[in-house]
Amino acid sequence: MELLETATFTVLALAFCIRVPRALKYREARLTCVGTGLGALAILTLGSIIPQSVLDAPLGGHNLLKLVQTSLALVAIWLGAQAAISVAPLAHRMNAISLLVIVALPAIPFLLIRRTEPTNAHFLDHNIRQFPAWVYATLYLGALIYVAMRLLFAFRGRNEIGAWLIKLGACAIIIASIDEETNFTIQLLSAGPRTFAPVLSDVFNLVFYLGVCTMTSGIVAYTSTRALREWQVPRVLDQLKSEPFAQHRAVPVRTAPSQLGELYLVTVTTRDLVVAGDLQLTRRQLRRLRRAERIIAHSLSDAPQHKTATVTTYTGKGKHD
Amino acid sequence: MAAVPDPTDNVDSQYPIAERVDAAIDEAGLRELPTLAGIIDRVAAIHGKPIRLEQVGDDEWGTLTGLWVETPEMSRIFTRRTDPVAYQFVCALHEAVHILLGHPSCFPTDEIDDETATGVRRPRTPGGSLGQSGRQLSYEAEAEYGARVLAQSLLRAGDNPVELRFG
Numbered sequence: 476m477e478l479l480e481t482a483t484f485t486v487l488a489l490a491f492c493i494r495v496p497r498a499l500k501y502r503e504a505r506l507t508c509v510g511t512g513l514g515a516l517a518i519l520t521l522g523s524i525i526p527q528s529v530l531d532a533p534l535g536g537h538n539l540l541k542l543v544q545t546s547l548a549l550v551a552i553w554l555g556a557q558a559a560i561s562v563a564p565l566a567h568r569m570n571a572i573s574l575l576v577i578v579a580l581p582a583i584p585f586l587l588i589r590r591t592e593p594t595n596a597h598f599l600d601h602n603i604r605q606f607p608a609w610v611y612a613t614l615y616l617g618a619l620i621y622v623a624m625r626l627l628f629a630f631r632g633r634n635e636i637g638a639w640l641i642k643l644g645a646c647a648i649i650i651a652s653i654d655e656e657t658n659f660t661i662q663l664l665s666a667g668p669r670t671f672a673p674v675l676s677d678v679f680n681l682v683f684y685l686g687v688c689t690m691t692s693g694i695v696a697y698t699s700t701r702a703l704r705e706w707q708v709p710r711v712l713d714q715l716k717s718e719p720f721a722q723h724r725a726v727p728v729r730t731a732p733s734q735l736g737e738l739y740l741v742t743v744t745t746r747d748l749v750v751a752g753d754l755q756l757t758r759r760q761l762r763r764l765r766r767a768e769r770i771i772a773h774s775l776s777d778a779p780q781h782k783t784a785t786v787t788t789y790t791g792k793g794k795h796d
Numbered sequence: 797m798a799a800v801p802d803p804t805d806n807v808d809s810q811y812p813i814a815e816r817v818d819a820a821i822d823e824a825g826l827r828e829l830p831t832l833a834g835i836i837d838r839v840a841a842i843h844g845k846p847i848r849l850e851q852v853g854d855d856e857w858g859t860l861t862g863l864w865v866e867t868p869e870m871s872r873i874f875t876r877r878t879d880p881v882a883y884q885f886v887c888a889l890h891e892a893v894h895i896l897l898g899h900p901s902c903f904p905t906d907e908i909d910d911e912t913a914t915g916v917r918r919p920r921t922p923g924g925s926l927g928q929s930g931r932q933l934s935y936e937a938e939a940e941y942g943a944r945v946l947a948q949s950l951l952r953a954g955d956n957p958v959e960l961r962f963g
Contacts, residue, residue, distance in 0.1 A: 503960045558961040562830075637962060697963035736948045739882065743944070746883045750859055771882035774951055774959075775832070785877075788848040788870070789833065791841030 476680050480523040483684045486691045487515035493698050506561075507694055510554035514687065517547035522596055531594040538598040542585045545615045546578050549622070552648070553577060555690070556622045559629035559641075569625065577618045584610040600662075600676065609663045616652040616659075623648045635773070637697035644690025651683035704770055711767050712738045718763070720745060720754055735774055742767045813934070817942040820897055827949040830957045832885055835946060836873075839892045846870040847895065849888060851877035862887030862920035864894050871895055885950070886943045890920045893942030899935045 491511040498508035520530055520540055531540035553574050560568055587607035595601065602608045627645040630638045658675035712734055715721050721741050732740060745764055748754035756764060821827060824842055829835050840847040852874050861883070863874040873891040875884040920939070 497963075501960055503957070507962055559958075562957040562961060633958065635958075638958075641962075694962050697959055701959050701963035732948050733951065736951045739886075739947055739951055740944060743883060743886045743947075746880065747861075750861055752859065765880070768880040768882045771951070772880065775882065775885060786848060786850045787833070788846050789837040789840040790846045791837060791844075 476677075477523040479680065479684045480518055480521045483688050483691075484515055484518040484524060486688050486695070487511050487518060490691045490694050490698075491515055493695065497698070503558075503561075506554045506558035510551045510558070511691060511694065513547050513554070514551035514691070517544050517551060518687075520544040520547070527596055528594045536594055537590040538592070538594055539590070540594065541598055542582060545581065549577055549581075549615070549618055550574065552619065552622045552626070555641075555694075556626035556629065559626050563629040563631075569622075577622065581611050581614040581618065584608070584614065599659075600672070603659050603662045604665075606663070609659055612659045613656060616656045619652045620649050623652070635697070635700070637693040637700065640693030640696055641690050642693075644686045644688070644693060647682050647686025647689060651679045651686060654682065655679040700773065704773060707770060708734050708738055711763065711770060712741070714763050715741050715745070715767055718760055720748060720756075720760075735771070738767055739771050742771060813938050813941050817893070817897070817938050818945065821893075821942060821945060824896060826896075826946060830950065832888060832950065835889065835950075836892055839896050840871070843871060843895050847892070848872045850874050851884065853877065860920070862891050864891040886947050887920050889943035889946045890939045893939040893946070894935065896942070897935075897938055899939070 488511075491508065494504060494508035494511055497504040519525060520527065520543060522530075527540060528536070531538060534540055534543070553569070557569055584607040588602055588605055588611065590598075590602075592598065592601065599608060599612060603612065623645040627642055627649075630642050630645075654675055658672055658679065661675075662672055715738070721744075742764065745754070745756075746768070749756060749764075824838060826835050826838060829838060836847050836849060846869075848870050850872060853876070857876055861876060861879060865872040865874070873888055875887045877884075879887070920936070
């Protein structure tokens, strides 16, 4: 399990590092940047890199680190969900009060737990039969499920690789949280054979950390795709402009377009000529045109990425499928 | 074959398409909207009637790449689902600009079979080969210019809002 925790930390730390330059440049990129950073810190408190006793000592050495860990995890996933919701057309924003509630609610029962044992990675498992510990775990896991579901729904309809990885990761976190809640509830009620507890606990660890890794990989995939496209745009534009047909028409906008905008204008004009039957492209030229069209489609925020027929009605107050 | 005039020819000259269309787009605040959905929704609010965006099959469409059909209940914009997504964007934006600018109907198109055939129709046809008059061509030029300006605003720095946050 230590290997999985270390791998998760590495992926989160990597994602944080590659998000920093974007976060410095664009305000919108800061939510996911801070989210990955806090996520990495949350994993750091698990003890696989720095011993938990070292981190918990300044907090009194009685497992208050567990509350810090879960709070960091909640804030991290909340920031990711908030970033997704901020661009989802139909999603209601989560305000800062919801974040406070999500973090503060589990803290209340946590502080009521009798924390007598020294720092222990299995502190919660050992104390789950204390009712406040179960309430704390339930509120924490419930909050995780709620925020992960908001994230999942915010990405509904998006089909980029990054979106699928984030959705898959959110699903894994939901499944893992349900598994862990089941485990804790069985233990509280002493309802099942004790042999179930370690199995359910292992399932939680495996699915949860793989989910976090997958979700973070989605962020890395978005970043990589964008970086690759920014590298591709000038090259594809040069290729298309070197074709004889690209010389036929001037760019019909007054303000100078970006390179991507210029690529769009050349692409649309070329496609118009093809549709009108005024231009026959060679296979090589058609390949270049399609490549340019793919790059542009991925740059448009709400471009439908699927081939099936869709109907959307806009009422002037929001869309209705 | 009558060709749709290149809007560039008219910029700052005898027929100031660009200035008029830019002013209408600015007045509607469309440049600030980061998505096609947002733009269509704003145009629907200004038009005072819902706008339905439909991707349909293209077997019978020939060189028709976009179509606006006005009915009493709503405005319907059709694009061909087999066209590249980026191309469908400019076709949808073209029809939205027609609606925004309040262009009238004077182009009956019997070739397109549809149950709401009594409505206003305005097609986007590259090459403009369907016999439009001079005034019709200017409407098309305005719509095409507006579509390309809006496409530029959708592609401006920062681009895709989801990518801006996650990429």
